[in-house]
Amino acid sequence: MKHKFILSKMPVMLVTTMLVTTLILIGCETEGDRGVMATGDAEISNESVQQKVHEEPNFEAIVLHKNESTITVSPTKSTEQQYILGTTGVDYSAQIGDVVRVWTTGQYEDSYPSRGVATQIDQVK
Numbered sequence: 012m013k014h015k016f017i018l019s020k021m022p023v024m025l026v027t028t029m030l031v032t033t034l035i036l037i038g039c040e041t042e043g044d045r046g047v048m049a050t051g052d053a054e055i056s057n058e059s060v061q062q063k064v065h066e067e068p069n070f071e072a073i074v075l076h077k078n079e080s081t082i083t084v085s086p087t088k089s090t091e092q093q094y095i096l097g098t099t100g101v102d103y104s105a106q107i108g109d110v111v112r113v114w115t116t117g118q119y120e121d122s123y124p125s126r127g128v129a130t131q132i133d134q135v136k
Contacts, residue, residue, distance in 0.1 A: 068112035071135060074105050082132065083124065084113060093124035103132035110135040 072084035075093065082103075085093045087110065096115060105111045114131035 068131075068133070069115045069117065071110060071112050074107050074109050074111060076107065077105070082129065084111065094119070095124050095126050096129040097127070098129050098132070101129050101132055103134070105132060105134045 070086045070088070072086045072094070074082060074084055076083040077098075080097060080099055081095050082098050082105075083093060083095050094113075094115075096113065103111070112131075112133045112135055113129055116128045116130060118127060120126040
């Protein structure tokens with residue numbers, strides 16, 4: 012008799028458990044998480060990017076391609092690796108074939124070519 016009572020209440024208990032778990036998980040998100048979920052973007056501010064600029068460049072590279080919002084480079088020490096770097100807000104004058112020093116945020120997408128964000132680009136040659 013006891014087992015029959017428990018089995019009849021099982022769906023109610025399952026729904027209640029799922030509801031409580033969902034509410035707990037929603038309460039754990041941060042304000043930053045809500046912004047990312049709403050826009051689909053991490054909304055990196057220019058100030059936070061500038062804080063990540065290293066004193067030394069991440070690498071020297073040869074410019075392979077560029078357009079108004081990205082630059083594709085290949086580090087001079089590793090011709091097999093290439094990076095497509097976002098350059099929005101970065102002032103640089105390098106042309107295709109130039110050697111440049113590149114500063115980045117240090118965060119890259121796991122793809123080929125790797126994708127990241129440049130924070131500073133200086134022409135070497």
